[in-house]
Amino acid sequence: MRVRLLAEEGAAETPIALNELDRELPGDWRVTWYRGVLALATGQADEAVSLFDACLSMLPGETAPKLALAFALECAGKPAASWYDVVWRTDRSYVSAAFGLARSGRMSVLDEVPATSVYRVAAQVALAASVVRRPDVAALRPSDLVAAAERVAGQTALDPRRRDLLTAEVLGGALTWLETSPPPKDLRLADAPFTEQGLRRRLESLFRRLAVAAESRQERHALIDRANAVRPRTWL
Incomplete structure (x- = not known):
């Protein structure tokens, strides 16, 4: 020993x-x-x-x-x-x-990681994250992004904060995808319409929710800044 x-x-x-x-x-x-x-x-x-x-x-x-x-x-x-x-x-x-x-x-x-394994959640999270962390996000299909979001949402044992951060990452990847592709019709991603406006509103709400539970003032301000940056443009 x-x-x-x-x-x-x-x-x-x-x-x-x-x-x-x-x-x-x-x-x-x-x-x-x-x-x-x-x-x-x-x-x-x-x-x-x-x-x-x-x-x-x-x-x-x-x-x-x-x-x-x-x-x-x-x-x-x-x-x-x-x-x-x-x-x-x-x-x-x-x-x-x-x-x-x-x-x-x-x-x-x-x-293939067994559902009984303590590493099952980590495996599922890694699979979801790999979708939006690939260098060629533009080559993804909308269904790939939807599946990644659903995979995250399905991890009931995942810490809520971690789930929100991962969901935000998937939404961010979807916004990057929309920069080169038209919005898919009648499709939703993470409970939001798969449109620039819909994804931005959902991202803004996630960042503001994360900011409320932030562990430091610096982190809270950074999350609020991210929420403001992604907020959809309006006349108000």
Whole structure:
């Protein structure tokens, strides 16, 4: 446990502690594992790849070394999706593998995170956010934005403030989309008409609601400024 904590912190004395442990437990896979942890903690991703690969050779039937190797490969800027895929197909309790696949571009895999998982909400939030955080928002379909808003609204376990912020992000993405496309007919987004006026009114109301519950004066003023900036133009 001591070596584990030292390795996770990347402490300077970790190599000495690891060598002592290696002498006490020769051939123990945990020594190699914690050397890999230390390599990751100190930014030596290539070294971590070699160490976790060695761990996998020592424990060929175990899932954890495969996941560790995948993460080390990702940190080293090398292809890791195949290892994440092996882990995810083997055991759906390793949700980190699903997020690893999502980072490699397979966002849809997050929908496979079991409803019983504590990471289900995080997976759904990541899916919704990915829609409007992509660089080519203009290439989206209106239905993509509506689905993202509905996904956020459906997360009853999500903190209300976080839900409002995410909904505001989706609405902001929809406004960006409207800059290059005409409003879709008879479509609503987050309880608002999918028009510039409708989305701006909804965004304004969200920012003002968030401002009421702001934790600081600076945050409240910033949210009010955002509400004023997005407010639809009127004659009044």
